[in-house]
Structure formats: structure tokens, C-alpha cells
Amino acid sequence: MTLDRLDAPAPRLVVRLPDQGWLGGVCAGIAAYLGVSPLFLRLIFIVLASWRLTGVLAYVLVWLIVPLMSDAPDAPGLDAHRRAGLRPQGAAAQAHGPGDWGQLIALALFGSGLVWIVQRSGLGLPTNWFLVGVLASGGLALVWWQADHASAKDLKASDGPFAWLLPLLANWTTALALGVGLLAGASAVVLTAMLLPLGEGAVASRTLAAIGLALVGLAALAAPWLLRVRRALVQAREARIVSDARADMAAHLHDSVLQTLALIQKQAYEPHEVTRLARRQERELRTWLYGTEVPMATLKAALADAAQDIEDDFPVNVEVVVVGDAELTPQLAELVKAAREAMLNAAKHSGAPLVDVYAEADADHVEVFVRDRGRGFDPAAVPEDRLGIDKSIVERTRRHGGTARLRSSAETGTEVTLEMTR
Template sequence: MTRPDGQPEELQGTGLPVPQGRAGEPPVASAQPRSMRPISGAWVGGVCAGLADHLGWSVLVLRVIFVVLAAAGLLGVALYLALWLVMPRQAGQRSAPGLESGARRGLRPGGSVALTPVDLGVAGALVLLGVGLLWLVQASGWGLPVPALVSGLLASAGLGLIWWQADHASTRELRTGSGWRRMVTPLLAQWSTIMAIVAGLASLAGAVVVLTASLPGIGDAPRTALLVGLSVGALLLASLPWVLRVRQAFARARDDALVADARADMAAHLHDSVLQTLALIQRQAADPKKVTALARRQERELRQWLYGETMAGGSLVEALTAELLDVEDTHGVDIELVSVGDCELSGELTSLVRATREAMVNAARHSGAERIDVYAEVDEDLVSVYVRDRGSGFDLGHVEEDRMGVRNSIVERVKRAGGRAIIRTAPGEGTEVRLELPR
């Protein structure tokens, strides 16, 4: 699929080209994108602009349709508010990574657009059209009762004011300051937002009072109960966009945490495998056969890790034994394993096994000991692995920040799996690494 200038089209909102088929094959069909509200091109909530982009219609036609439906018992207003809730907001087109990062952290405005004189003229014409149609419907006797109409208009204006703030409010001030300043600074910086929300709540309160007062033939107790119920419902409606925005923020934070964990796992694996192999290749540079064997083994390990293949062995002890034999063969050190109990290997235990391997590699490379002891114990509630050497030891407090072996490949890896790592060492006293993981 190409543009008239011969360049491939881009997927909407992504900046990526539409997938093309191979020579002689039809193009790959792309899924219909979900309708979203482009805040940067919105007059109110961006519903009409989002529907126009999704359906390929003229945005002016959709705005006229909503105005006409609004004159028919405020049906268009109710439909617009419902779509405002259902359609997710779209901050705008993709920009430079630094600008997008600033927008996510609230350091850049939400992307509101300034109306041009032409837009203001069209908006004024639509308002006059809506008012005229509403007057005709009410004058013909087909419209809503006057109290219901006034209540609906007040409620619509109040919800529009509050929901608009939910789309455009900035969170930058929430991240600055401390103590009482952290509470006062957002109030001072967002005073216009607060005033708009107060005005919207006042409008909703007026709608509830007008509607309740207009109902004849009910007692004081039922009227009070109805007033409380309508007030609670109005507050819930007013808070819905804010709740949705908080949920989206939590979802983004969860996704960011998953990405950070994936990057940490990749960094730990690269340290455990690739960097260790490169160091061995440097030492064995004079032996081409040894270098070739190391390179082939590293290739197999990378393929196994990249394509999600499970580790050798279906149990914890089998996996520890496989890693033990590999470390013995690579580093030429004796390692003795003693185990009490066994269990099936899981994803969390795989992280424990890899951390154990890194502890054995560190001991083989840096301790100077001729023998390493590994003890594994499996209880009903806990899996424990000890890696002990009687070598030179080191000062744990002086481990440099850029040294990933202990910190990322052992401690953080077990922590991400839900366990903990305890390291006891001192110069001249050897090292003991204790790894624990709840079952």
C-alpha cells in the first residue's frame, strides 16, 4: 500500500510502514485501528474528531449530526458523553523520544489546540443551529419538560467541565517538592483546574436540585433519599474519567516495570554468559580449538535463551548438576553438590539456578580455591542453595557500582523471582552465598 508519491503508507499513530507482501503476493492486511480521541484536535472531548478519523467521514458532518440529535431530547449530548467515556484519549502523533518521555512524566502540556477564527465561526454557527433546533422542538411540544431540560443542560455542562480537566490536567507539580510544599504546590499551580472542577460540581448540584424539586407528589423522606442518590450518582459520573486515567497510569507503570525487569534479565544473562565467554576467549586466544569450542557453546546457550527453551533437566537438582558440570569443565575447578530433597523446575527456580551458576563462576574465577561446595535443600515452604568457597574472599562494601556479577546476576535476579540472596564474605575468609526462594 503506497501513497501517490510512491512511498509506503504509515500505520496510523505509529509512524511505522504498513506491512508489505513479498513479490507477487497481496499486501498484508492490517487490523482496523481502535477509535481514539485526538486531544490535539479536539474542540471539547475529541469524540467527533476521533470518529471522523476512524470512519473516514468529515468531522463537520459528525458535529452537525450530534447537534441535531442534541435538540431531540438531549439525545446527542448523552451519546457524546457516553462515547467520551468509552473512547480512550490519544495524546497526539509520535514525536522525538525525549519529547514523548517528557509528556509521559507531565513535563509537557497535554496538547490542547488553539481554535482558529474559522473554527470559532463554525463553532458559533453550530451553537446557533443547536439553539434554534432546540427552541423549535420545545415550542412544538415534542421536547422535554422545562425542569428536565434545565437539569440536563446543567448536568451536561458540569460533566463537560470536569471531564475536560481530566484530559488536560498536568501531573508535573505532583512530582516536585516535599512535605507541605508537595501538597500546596499542585493547588497553586492548578488553580484554574480546581476552579473549573468546582464550577462543574456546582453545575451538577444545580441539576440535581432542579430535578428533585420539580417532582410533585412525593414526601420529604423520599425526596431526600432521591436527592442523596442523585448526588452520589453525579459524583460517580464526574469521577469516572479521573479513575480511568489513574488506571491507565498504573497500567503504564506496570508495563514500564516489566520492561525494566526484562532489560535487567538481559543484562544479567549477557554478563553471565557472553561476557564470561569473551573473557575466557581472551585467556585462550593462543588455542584456536579451545576458542572455537567456547564460541560454539556460547552460540548454543544464546539460542536456548533467546528462543525460550527450558534448561536441561526437569528438576532443581538436575539443573544444578548440569550447571555444576559446565562450570567445572569451563573453569577447571572441583565442585561438590550435596542435596536434600528435590522439586520440579519452575520459572522462579530457573532464576535461582542461574544465580547459583553465577555464584559458582565467581568463586571459580576470583576465589583462588581449588574446591567449591554447593548445598541445596528443598523444604515444603522454602528452597535454599548455598555456594561456599574457602578462597581469598573480598570486601562486599567496596564492590564497585558497575560490577554486575554480584549485584545484578545474583542479588537482583533472585529478588525479582521473589526470593533473597545473603552474601557473607571477608578478605581471607572465603565467601558464602545463600540463596532462598519461597515455594
């Protein structure tokens, strides 16, 4: 059902939880997402790793692809709650108890025994290549683990081109782990170059192979930083877009809604003026929120714009209803000007609080009715020097192929009918 989809919560993201895991937080993150025990997933990875290091490769790929919990984007509204102090900045790291250490030792013994059985049975990798895989994966794990635990605060507070190194060298244990990881990776590169079947005495080929493998290794070691930088850039761009949208909204509300409210407070004892200001602001706000503004190249848009001008200048409400629509040709533009003049006369002289405008357009004909229920007048008694009706309405419409009729009485008000063929 559509309502179920609308009411459903936003989908959760898979994130790594290194503070709740032993290495990269892969098993802890996936287990939290699936609602299963991390021990179950760790056993699966260990079993896969015993056969040609398949589980190690899978773990490394997931480690590389899945973001850290601190790097994952928040759901809408959570960032605002954090800024307001209603949400903690982050969960504290969970200390591993004796039971966790016992589980780690048991898993390590189980994995070592399983690997030994597979290797002895001949189903695993050759010994030399197995050693290369262990060195490479161990080096990657140490370096990437340090990348995950590098302090973002220390990084932001540091300046200079090598500021990103400071969190990694914050203490001797971190530097030692990083050095061991780099040494293990370099050893894996050298062993791989020596094991390649390039023939005897192919010194140059082995040197080139070692250089190529070293570049690949450096790219693999730098992958966590590159991905975190990319995610940080994306988040910064999204934050800038949100900030710009908030600034635009604040400016629009200040220039429109707040100004209108100030005018309403000053004219609180003039109900007609308050109503006019409120209706005008409602129309502008709906147009801004929902994008209902119609391009000015149509009859409907031109009549609405003319009515808005009248409402802005006089304390009247102009209700516009248009059935159908038509492209605003030069002839119809003159018809709109005549209709605007009729609205202006009604606003200035009728005394009515409301002016109704009804337009109907079909394939070959357009009609516009402008009516008020205020004080009517005798068209024959209009002085000759008052040219609003004759020149701006009747003759203007006639010059462009249309007709204009006027009917007015003191009891029912005034109605102007404009017709034109397309």
C-alpha cells in the same frame, strides 16, 4: 495471506484529541481515526442531541470510555525513541483561528435552533427534565474538561493528599469553570429530587433521593480521575514488567555472552578453544531465547547435559543426536553415566576435536553410540589399575541389565556401543 498479516502495521487506537477540539476532543479523535472531517461528526452529534439529548449521552459515554492521547499506550519502540530524543514529547496545542470560531458559532446556532424546533413540536423531553439534562451535562462537561487539561507535570511535582487539586486550581479561570460545573451539577441534583413523583409532603423521601443523586453525581464527576489513575497504574505495572525484563536480559548477557567474549579474546590464538566456547555459548543462548531446554527427566536431556559438562571441561565439541526419547528410569540413568564416561575418555585421550554421540530409543530398546576419530588403543593393553572402561562403562552397564562393546584402532579411532532393554 499469513505474510500480509505479519507485514501489516499494528492497529491504531482511538484517542481523544482535546487540543484539536472544542470540548472533549471526541469528534476530533474519531475523525482522525476514520479519516473524515470533524465537522461531519459534530453535525451528527448535534442532530442526535436535539432529540431527547441522545447525542449528549452518546458524547458523554465516548468521552468517558475513550482515553486521552497522552494516556494511550505507545506502539513498541516509540517510547525508546522518545527517551533517546528522536521523537518529540507531544504535539503542541493547536490555536483556534477565526474560521474555527465562526464554525463554532454556526454550529451553536444550528444546534439551538434544532433543539427549539424539536422541543416546540412536542417530540423532545418535558421542559423541566430538559433543563435538568442541560444542567447535568453542562456541569459534567466543565468538570471533565478541567480534568482533561490538568497538568500532569504539576500533579507529579506536588506532594500531599490533596496534590491532585493543585492543577485544577492553577488559575482563576480554571477554578471558576470548576465551580460553575459543580454548581450546575448540584442544581441538576436538586431539581431531579424535586421532580421525582414521590407525592406531596414526602420530605424524607426527597431528601434520601437527593443524597443518592448527589452520590451518583459525585461518582460521575470523579470518573475521569478514577479512569486516569487506573490507566496510570496499568501503565506503571507494564513499565515495571518491561524494566524487570530488560534488567534480567542485561544480567544474563553480562553473565553469559560478555563473559564468553572476554574468554575468547584471551584465547584468540587457540582456535579449538575459541570454537568450543562459541558453540557452548550458542547452545546456551538458543536455550534461553527459544525455550528449547528439555526437562531432565528424559534420556535426550540427560545425554545433552552430560555432553555439555564434557565440553565445559575439555576443548572438544560433543555432537549429540537422539532419535526418539525415553523416560529417564534408574537403569537408563546408569546407561547415561556410562555414556558420559565414554565421552570423558574420548575427550581426555583421543586427541580428536569432535566426539559424536548417537542414541536411538524405541518402545523396548535403547542404544547409545559414542565415537571419536582420534588416537585409538588396544583394549587388551590397558593396565589393570585403569578402571575407567571396565568398571565405569562395561560392568556398570552389565549390572543394570545392559551390554557394552568397545571397538578401537589407531586408524579409525574408538567407538563404544551401549545397549539396554527398557
